[in-house]
Amino acid sequence: MPDLLEPTLTFAFEVRVEVAESIRIGRGPQEEVFFTPITGGVVRGPRLAGEVLPYGGDWSITRPDGTELDARYLLKAEDGAVIGILNRGFWRADPEVERRAMAGEPLAETEFYYRTSPMFQTDAEAHQWLTSAVFVGMAREEEGDICIRFYELA
Incomplete structure (x- = not known):
C-alpha cells in the first residue's frame, strides 16, 4: 500500500x-x-x-445536543475585492459549560466544540486560492464578537 498523506492545517487568517x-x-x-x-x-x-462588511447573518438551530450554524456574509480584502463566505458548523458543550456561556462567563477554548467548514466565492484573481481549497474554522466568542481562525487543509 502506498504511503498515505496525513492532513496538515496552515493558518490563513482570523x-x-x-x-x-x-x-x-x-x-x-x-x-x-x-x-x-x-x-x-x-x-x-x-x-x-x-x-467584514455589514451584510448577512447567521441562521442557527439550537437543539438539546448543540447548535447547528449556517452563516452567510461578505468580506472585503484590503485590495478592494469582495469575498462571499458560506460558513456552516456546530457549537456544543456539556450543560455546565453551556450554563456558564449563557451567563457570559469566559470559557477556555478547550471547554467547548465550535468548528466551522467555510466555502468562499470571489472572481478576484488574487484570492482564487480561497475558492479551490478546503478550510477549517476554529471559533470562539470574545468580548461579544465571534472570532474564527481559518486554516487551510493540505
Missing part, C-alpha cells in the same frame, strides 16, 4: 465578526431557530486582511 442581538424565529418544542445579524468586523492574517 475573522472577528461583530454581531447584533439575535432574533428568535421559533420552531418546535425540541429546537429553536435564531437569526443573528452580522454588522461588521475585521480580517487579519498572513494570507488575507480587510474587513
Whole structure:
C-alpha cells in the first residue's frame, strides 16, 4: 500500500465578526431557530486582511445536543475585492459549560466544540486560492464578537 498523506492545517487568517442581538424565529418544542445579524468586523492574517462588511447573518438551530450554524456574509480584502463566505458548523458543550456561556462567563477554548467548514466565492484573481481549497474554522466568542481562525487543509 502506498504511503498515505496525513492532513496538515496552515493558518490563513482570523475573522472577528461583530454581531447584533439575535432574533428568535421559533420552531418546535425540541429546537429553536435564531437569526443573528452580522454588522461588521475585521480580517487579519498572513494570507488575507480587510474587513467584514455589514451584510448577512447567521441562521442557527439550537437543539438539546448543540447548535447547528449556517452563516452567510461578505468580506472585503484590503485590495478592494469582495469575498462571499458560506460558513456552516456546530457549537456544543456539556450543560455546565453551556450554563456558564449563557451567563457570559469566559470559557477556555478547550471547554467547548465550535468548528466551522467555510466555502468562499470571489472572481478576484488574487484570492482564487480561497475558492479551490478546503478550510477549517476554529471559533470562539470574545468580548461579544465571534472570532474564527481559518486554516487551510493540505
